[in-house]
Amino acid sequence: MIHKQPFEAVVARHAATVLRVCRAVLGPTDADDAWSETFLSAMQAFPDLPADANVEAWLVTIAHRKAIDVTRATSRRATPTAELRETTTEPGADRRDLDLTAALAQLPAKQKQAVVYHYLGGLPYRDVAAILGGSPDSARRAAADGIATLRLTYPGVKPGTENFDEHER
Amino acid sequence: MNTSDDLARDLAQAYASTPEHLRQLRDRLAGTARAHGILDVAYRTIDSPVGPLLLAATDLGLVRVAYATEDHDAVLQGLSDQISPRLLNAPARLDAITHELAEYFEGRRHRFDVALDWRLSAGFRSTVLHRLPDIGYGQTASYAAVALLAGNPKAVRAVGSACASNPLPLVVPCHRVVRSDGAIGGYIGGTDAKRTLLALEATP
Numbered sequence: 001m002i003h004k005q006p007f008e009a010v011v012a013r014h015a016a017t018v019l020r021v022c023r024a025v026l027g028p029t030d031a032d033d034a035w036s037e038t039f040l041s042a043m044q045a046f047p048d049l050p051a052d053a054n055v056e057a058w059l060v061t062i063a064h065r066k067a068i069d070v071t072r073a074t075s076r077r078a079t080p081t082a083e084l085r086e087t088t089t090e091p092g093a094d095r096r097d098l099d100l101t102a103a104l105a106q107l108p109a110k111q112k113q114a115v116v117y118h119y120l121g122g123l124p125y126r127d128v129a130a131i132l133g134g135s136p137d138s139a140r141r142a143a144a145d146g147i148a149t150l151r152l153t154y155p156g157v158k159p160g161t162e163n164f165d166e167h168e169r
Numbered sequence: 170m171n172t173s174d175d176l177a178r179d180l181a182q183a184y185a186s187t188p189e190h191l192r193q194l195r196d197r198l199a200g201t202a203r204a205h206g207i208l209d210v211a212y213r214t215i216d217s218p219v220g221p222l223l224l225a226a227t228d229l230g231l232v233r234v235a236y237a238t239e240d241h242d243a244v245l246q247g248l249s250d251q252i253s254p255r256l257l258n259a260p261a262r263l264d265a266i267t268h269e270l271a272e273y274f275e276g277r278r279h280r281f282d283v284a285l286d287w288r289l290s291a292g293f294r295s296t297v298l299h300r301l302p303d304i305g306y307g308q309t310a311s312y313a314a315v316a317l318l319a320g321n322p323k324a325v326r327a328v329g330s331a332c333a334s335n336p337l338p339l340v341v342p343c344h345r346v347v348r349s350d351g352a353i354g355g356y357i358g359g360t361d362a363k364r365t366l367l368a369l370e371a372t373p
Contacts, residue, residue: 008258115180
């Protein structure tokens, strides 16, 4: 019998990853709300989650839905002149990080989400496809297109040496 | 070399946050989970003269006190399995017992007033444990005397196993149960801890 871990262990293990995903999709301010909503909702449903479920994929899926909720709430509140897109303001953020977050923020939504859920959330393309709709192949293509654009616009990355199979293990 | 791994690492770094920030979010989660009534088990650990103690409470009251000898990770897994996996390190619910234990270890408190959740003990063991608070601070009683108190004078060994599986040691004072021949007897927190507690309680 597989023992379901206590929720504290789930938070300890996945808190940082889920916050990165929320930050990449929403920016640092709204990310905190999305993180909080994600873990509250996950804790509520946790007793019904099968003990052998992929907890990280489950959390990232919830975070995806919460990010949509937060985006809708933000755009309802926003005035026409409000600056919606935020970049990271962490004290440790250097120029390269800012370039990368700016480049990611400008990707089309599906490419951005495919990159974030696969590369930051650690989800296989099968699970990314379950979140975004479409086939695993189309999720893989969206991520590849997004990565290609990032390589062109993010100075720290040189094109031409990617190895996507690395992440399918 | 720039593989997708490098880009994944750069992304992870670009969106990283500080440990303090994560701590704040986790504290906030504990508060909102409690407010939503889904914090089924709250726990914290404290340092004490008898080593680190794990304290856990449901909304009914204190449900578990555990010495390090019991392995706190194993105790948390047990609480998750037996009560609910909706369990968080959330010290607020343990404020009262933390305060009372501090007073106890300073010799200023002789009995505990926090509500207890007895769900982790059942049957005759539960009957035995419910009688233990009758043994006052600074007193001891033999296993045989407790068997008598619990209404079954022959169940001396069962009293021993009730004490050995006490989910609420210290607060439910199984450390005050000793052997009839004057030996200190076993203790869930180890005999050194038992000796420390009895010496503390013997100090005027």
